[in-house]
Amino acid sequence: MNTFEISVEAGWKEICAVEDIPVLGSRVVKAARGGDIAIFRNAEGEVFALHDKCPHKQGPLSQGIVHGRQVTCPLHSWKIELDSGNAVAPDVGCTKSFEVKVEGGRVLLKV
Numbered sequence: 001m002n003t004f005e006i007s008v009e010a011g012w013k014e015i016c017a018v019e020d021i022p023v024l025g026s027r028v029v030k031a032a033r034g035g036d037i038a039i040f041r042n043a044e045g046e047v048f049a050l051h052d053k054c055p056h057k058q059g060p061l062s063q064g065i066v067h068g069r070q071v072t073c074p075l076h077s078w079k080i081e082l083d084s085g086n087a088v089a090p091d092v093g094c095t096k097s098f099e100v101k102v103e104g105g106r107v108l109l110k111v
Contacts, residue, residue, distance in 0.1 A: 012101075012108045015039060018047065021107065026062040026071075028052055029109065037098055038062035039107060040071060040082055047107055048082035049100040055080075055093030 021027050021041040029037040029049075038052040038061050046069070052062050059075030070079045070088065079088040085097035099110035 011110055013111050015107045015109050018045075018102050018105050018107050021047065024066045026064075026066070028062045036062075037109065039100065039109070040066055042066055042069060042082065046082075047100050047102055049098035049109055050080065050082065050085050051096040051098075053095055054078055055085075055087055055095050056091065061095065 015029055016027060018041065021039055023041055024043055026038045026040045029039060031037055036052040038050050040048045040050070042048070050061055052060055054061055054073040054075065056073065056078045057075055059073040061071050061073060061080060063074045064071040069082050071082055072079050078091050080086070080095060081088060083097065085095040087093040101108050
């Protein structure tokens with residue numbers, strides 16, 4: 001992850017190049033308040049952003065396994081939907097999701 005963020009347009013921050021996020025992996029954006037944000041990239045090249053805490057026991061989702069449009073928490077194997085932050089049934093809970101987009105090969109996060 002780059003250690004700097006550049007303001008691109010109102011409400012959006014440039015985070016890194018999309019290729020800086022490994023396929024089926026993540027990068028963490030350190031937040032001054034509210035907790036860290038994990039930026040994920042799946043096998044199809046889609047990019048997602050979630051609060052980096054599982055709703056179950058606050059496990060670091062950025063260290064989980066990305067598969068399809070989900071990430072599996074490394075602590076207790078809860079599956080979390082990357083687009084919504086919702087836990088997959090039978091588990092119940094949600095972590096905050098954030099708007100993210102890719103423009104010109106750069107990842108932008110809505111702040």
